[in-house]
Amino acid sequence: MNEEERVKFSWRQRFDLWLAGRRPEVSSASRLSHRRLYIVPTRAGLLFALVLLLILVGAANYGSSMAFVLVFLLLGVGINAIWLTHANLSGLIIEPGPTRPVFVGEEAAFRFSLKNPQLRTRSALKWSWYDAGTPKLCCQLRGLSEVNISLTKIAGQRGWFSPPPICLASTWPLGLFYVWTVFRLTPKVLIYPQPAKPGVALPFKAQEGGGKTLFADSSQVLGNDDFVGLRPYRIGDSPGRLDWRALARGGKLQAREFQGNSADRLILDWWQLGEAGVEARLSRLCRWVLEAEVGSCDYGLRLPGLEIALGFGAQHRHQVLRALALFKVSYQSTVIRAQSSGASR
Amino acid sequence: MEMLTPLARRWLMTALSAVLLPHLLLLPGWLAVFTGLVLGLGWGRAFELIPKPPRFYKFILFLVALLGFFVTFGFPAGRTSGSALLVLMAALKPFEIEQRKNARHLLLLCYFLVAAYFFSEQAIAAALWLFFAVFLITSALTALEEEDKPFFSRQILIPALILLSASVPVALVLFLLFPRLPGPLWSFPEERRVAVTGLPEELEMGSISRLVRSSKVALRAEFDGPLPAPEKLYWRGPVFSLFDGRVWRRAQGLATGSSSNLTPLAPLQNYTVTLEAHHQLWLLALDPPFSAPPDSSFSPAREVLRARPLHQVYRYRMALAENFKWFEKSLAEESLQMVTATAAMRNPRSFELARSWADSGLVEEALVDRLLALFRQAPFRYTLEPPLTSASGPVDGFLFQSRAGFCEHYAGAAAFLLRAAGLPARVVAGYLGGEIHPLGGYLVVRQYSAHAWVEVYFKDQGWVRIDPTAAVAPERVEFGIAALFPENDSFFSLREGARVDWLLKLGQYRDLAEFYWNYWVLGYGPKLQNVLLGRLGLLKLNRWISVLIGLPFLALIAGFVMLKIVGLEKVSLEVKLYRGYYRRLARRGFARKLSETPTAYAQRLGRELPAEAENAAAVADLYLRLRYGKEGGTGTQIKRLRWLCGR
Numbered sequence: 008m009n010e011e012e013r014v015k016f017s018w019r020q021r022f023d024l025w026l027a028g029r030r031p032e033v034s035s036a037s038r039l040s041h042r043r044l045y046i047v048p049t050r051a052g053l054l055f056a057l058v059l060l061l062i063l064v065g066a067a068n069y070g071s072s073m074a075f076v077l078v079f080l081l082l083g084v085g086i087n088a089i090w091l092t093h094a095n096l097s098g099l100i101i102e103p104g105p106t107r108p109v110f111v112g113e114e115a116a117f118r119f120s121l122k123n124p125q126l127r128t129r130s131a132l133k134w135s136w137y138d139a140g141t142p143k144l145c146c147q148l149r150g151l152s153e154v155n156i157s158l159t160k161i162a163g164q165r166g167w168f169s170p171p172p173i174c175l176a177s178t179w180p181l182g183l184f185y186v187w188t189v190f191r192l193t194p195k196v197l198i199y200p201q202p203a204k205p206g207v208a209l210p211f212k213a214q215e216g217g218g219k220t221l222f223a224d225s226s227q228v229l230g231n232d233d234f235v236g237l238r239p240y241r242i243g244d245s246p247g248r249l250d251w252r253a254l255a256r257g258g259k260l261q262a263r264e265f266q267g268n269s270a271d272r273l274i275l276d277w278w279q280l281g282e283a284g285v286e287a288r289l290s291r292l293c294r295w296v297l298e299a300e301v302g303s304c305d306y307g308l309r310l311p312g313l314e315i316a317l318g319f320g321a322q323h324r325h326q327v328l329r330a331l332a333l334f335k336v337s338y339q340s341t342v343i344r345a346q347s348s349g350a351s352r
Numbered sequence: 353m354e355m356l357t358p359l360a361r362r363w364l365m366t367a368l369s370a371v372l373l374p375h376l377l378l379l380p381g382w383l384a385v386f387t388g389l390v391l392g393l394g395w396g397r398a399f400e401l402i403p404k405p406p407r408f409y410k411f412i413l414f415l416v417a418l419l420g421f422f423v424t425f426g427f428p429a430g431r432t433s434g435s436a437l438l439v440l441m442a443a444l445k446p447f448e449i450e451q452r453k454n455a456r457h458l459l460l461l462c463y464f465l466v467a468a469y470f471f472s473e474q475a476i477a478a479a480l481w482l483f484f485a486v487f488l489i490t491s492a493l494t495a496l497e498e499e500d501k502p503f504f505s506r507q508i509l510i511p512a513l514i515l516l517s518a519s520v521p522v523a524l525v526l527f528l529l530f531p532r533l534p535g536p537l538w539s540f541p542e543e544r545r546v547a548v549t550g551l552p553e554e555l556e557m558g559s560i561s562r563l564v565r566s567s568k569v570a571l572r573a574e575f576d577g578p579l580p581a582p583e584k585l586y587w588r589g590p591v592f593s594l595f596d597g598r599v600w601r602r603a604q605g606l607a608t609g610s611s612s613n614l615t616p617l618a619p620l621q622n623y624t625v626t627l628e629a630h631h632q633l634w635l636l637a638l639d640p641p642f643s644a645p646p647d648s649s650f651s652p653a654r655e656v657l658r659a660r661p662l663h664q665v666y667r668y669r670m671a672l673a674e675n676f677k678w679f680e681k682s683l684a685e686e687s688l689q690m691v692t693a694t695a696a697m698r699n700p701r702s703f704e705l706a707r708s709w710a711d712s713g714l715v716e717e718a719l720v721d722r723l724l725a726l727f728r729q730a731p732f733r734y735t736l737e738p739p740l741t742s743a744s745g746p747v748d749g750f751l752f753q754s755r756a757g758f759c760e761h762y763a764g765a766a767a768f769l770l771r772a773a774g775l776p777a778r779v780v781a782g783y784l785g786g787e788i789h790p791l792g793g794y795l796v797v798r799q800y801s802a803h804a805w806v807e808v809y810f811k812d813q814g815w816v817r818i819d820p821t822a823a824v825a826p827e828r829v830e831f832g833i834a835a836l837f838p839e840n841d842s843f844f845s846l847r848e849g850a851r852v853d854w855l856l857k858l859g860q861y862r863d864l865a866e867f868y869w870n871y872w873v874l875g876y877g878p879k880l881q882n883v884l885l886g887r888l889g890l891l892k893l894n895r896w897i898s899v900l901i902g903l904p905f906l907a908l909i910a911g912f913v914m915l916k917i918v919g920l921e922k923v924s925l926e927v928k929l930y931r932g933y934y935r936r937l938a939r940r941g942f943a944r945k946l947s948e949t950p951t952a953y954a955q956r957l958g959r960e961l962p963a964e965a966e967n968a969a970a971v972a973d974l975y976l977r978l979r980y981g982k983e984g985g986t987g988t989q990i991k992r993l994r995w996l997c998g999r
Contacts, residue, residue, distance in 0.1 A: 065467060086910055126925070147498075
């Protein structure tokens with residue numbers, strides 16, 4: 008980072024960057040201790056201090072012993088409220104949960120669970136993305152219980168989406184002090200490319216005519232297939248292939264089998280796309296993958312420097328989409344995105 | 353914007369109502385009723401009987417409240433009107449607020465309103481109210497943080513209880529050691545107060561007899577030596593030297609000091625007075641006062657006057673002498689001033705009578721004798737309720753029509769007659785007598801002992817106290833007011849009740865409690881603090897420094913205690929549970945030995961206490977698994993251990 012770039016950061020941004028370095032990443036269950044909890048008086052807390060000062064001055068002025076008693080009692084309440092507020096978060100355990108890939112434009116969910124390993128109840132815990140302002144969502148955590156929390160963020164770019172910092176806070180019991188911690192979850196969410204608009208037919212290759220490409224309408228593809236029979240459900244079968252009616256009648260879950268000569272060899276090929284630009288091409292390929300899954304035909308993928316053999320099912324679909332998502336995504340760009348999201352608050 | 357939940361609104365109203373209730377008793381009648389009604393609106397919203405008010409209604413309500421307030425008080429300049437305005441606004445607020453933030457601010461104002469009450473009132477009962485009100489406000493603040501809970505939820509009540517009880521030691525230490533400054537920092541312009549029982553600022557006919565209906569304590573006194581005789585217990589208060597024919601007034605003017613030459617003819621005896629707040633300048637002392645407390649001084653009429661009205665209980669030392677001579681270097685103008693034209697015009701017959709005495713050559717003692725003879729011979733009665741008269745002046749009406757009156761009638765008439773006859777005289781108001789507290793040994797003077805008498809200046813004797821009431825009702829002086837009206841239970845109901853023995857005892861204990869309360873709590877100021885610090889040997893330390901060092905130290909201790917309470921200590925849960933288990937068994941006589949492992953302990957328990965055998969084995973097994981097992985304990989296992997240990 009040279010000098011010119013440095014001055015572009017405002018003090019606030021610099022502070023945030025410095026803070027980002029201090030935010031621990033949560034990769035496994037970790038306990039909230041005083042090292043990670045911060046506490047400051049809230050606006051109401053400052054007002055409380057002002058009220059105390061006024062009472063003290065009044066007590067001194069009128070020589071009122073009872074007012075002195077009151078002000079000292081309230082001072083004690085204020086001091087003890089610091090400990091009680093801090094203890095409301097202290098000792099909680101944060102454990103990151105599993106993530107699921109989503110497409111660009113969808114909401115990526117980041118999960119973690121909050122565990123209370125002690126007997127006492129934690130009240131009014133609040134959380135939100137750190138950049139979303141004061142946390143609003145609220146829950147109570149009884150002793151020895153846990154709560155699963157999921158925070159979502161719109162996925163804007165394919166690749167690995169590492170979650171922005173999360174803020175866990177509380178002002179319980181009196182609202183005079185604000186205790187909070189900021190952490191990042193390590194598990195990232197894989198963002199698939201945004202599927203292009205449907206309309207372009209799947210690029211089928213005829214089985215017999217080696218090298219001869221047959222472009223056909225997708226409805227035609229299904230029409231050419233012949234229904235062969237039913238077989239028991241196997242994990243990975245496409246929902247479109249299942250015999251829902253039989254299931255509704257109370258029968259077993261079964262999949263319909265088709266035999267078609269056109270569906271078996273669908274190669275989604277980077278070099279045979281009409282679109283210009285990397286992202287547009289990836290979007291088109293992504294749409295085709297989805298359609299191929301629905302149409303329940305085997306498909307493969309050919310990208311520059313990468314080839315995935317024919318296959319079918321959830322596992323295969325993820326493998327293909329993952330390749331699309333991570334196509335030419337460098338480590339560098341991920342880092343830049345993380346920094347810019349940290350500094351844009 | 354976080355909105356108020358119905359739960360939070362109910363708590364807010366509970367706390368606010370508890371805080372405002374005692375304030376309502378201090379407000380003038382209509383304002384109290386209005387405030388009560390407005391609070392009712394707030395309750396209506398808390399129970400969702402009233403919808404959110406349109407802005408127009410809010411405005412009208414606010415305007416009515418403000419107008420009414422200004423009509424009653426004018427511009428709020430002092431303590432009474434200031435706190436009345438705060439009370440009014442606080443009562444209006446919950447009706448219209450929607451946000452939690454505002455409710456929180458209102459509750460913080462409630463803390464201040466509790467204090468504002470103590471700027472004027474400080475009875476023992478009010479101290480209980482202090483804790484109750486603070487508890488409710490703190491609970492309401494917690495209720496604001498909670499989402500949805502039953503009204504009396506542990507989650508709301510327990511934190512407030514913890515906070516409050518953990519604060520009591522801090523409050524106690526700070527109360528005793530926090531540096532107290534003598535004297536006020538500023539003063540508001542004084543306001544006329546309504547309805548305070550106490551000696552009047554102006555003496556009208558009937559102003560003392562009103563007091564006699566009250567059994568409130570006026571002052572308490574402890575004597576270093578023996579108690580003076582009952583007929584010497586004249587507690588001297590305000591002195592009235594100006595008479596306009598109707599009303600006796602005090603000679604206004606600064607306490608410039610007395611030109612008196614007062615010499616004790618017997619050794620001085622010290623005594624201590626604890627005077628209840630009466631919101632007036634004068635202090636009460638046995639007649640005549642020989643010395644003035646440090647922050648007071650003598651007026652020309654030798655009243656003991658403070659620089660500022662007394663709003664708090666006040667304790668001071670005084671001296672008395674059995675015999676004394678009291679001459680005046682130069683008589684003050686007010687005492688010399690005889691009878692003004694208006695006073696004479698209003699009371700023409702009395703004036704004529706006094707002139708006729710003077711014309712017949714009566715002077716000094718002879719004149720006083722003639723006057724007392726008049727009271728003794730004519731059919732004068734001593735009564736609390738003299739009939740109304742048609743005369744233009746009270747003295748004429750009393751002397752020639754009703755011939756019935758209370759001490760202020762006798763004193764006022766006597767002073768007027770003596771002045772008209774050429775003798776310097778003035779009326780003194782105060783208390784006569786008092787009761788010895790059988791347990792505390794101190795003297796209690798109540799409002800019903802209020803009295804008025806006359807001081808006359810003889811050239812060769814100086815000021816002499818004349819009590820014309822004694823001429824009519826000598827038992828008043830010797831046995832006190834109760835002896836005079838034994839049958840009239842309508843106004844001595846309190847004393848009537850005192851015939852029941854336990855009620856009498858209860859009253860005595862109550863008074864004793866109040867006495868110590870006044871001494872240790874309300875009277876705790878710089879003086880008493882110095883005494884305490886001296887006993888603790890801390891006086892040499894600079895107090896400010898000791899507080900600066902002490903406060904963080906206290907905070908540390910408080911923090912340590914809280915750590916213990918809320919359990920930030922590193923002992924894991926299963927250890928705590930197991931510890932609780934064997935401690936419980938230890939109480940039943942099966943203590944775990946230091947050397948015993950959990951398994952050995954369980955085996956021994958199985959032998960010695962067969963009923964516990966199965967449970968003990970299960971506890972030991974689960975505990976060991978949780979503590980030393982490879983996989984950490986799950987929540988269910990911990991819960992199970994808790995259940996086993998609790999059996």
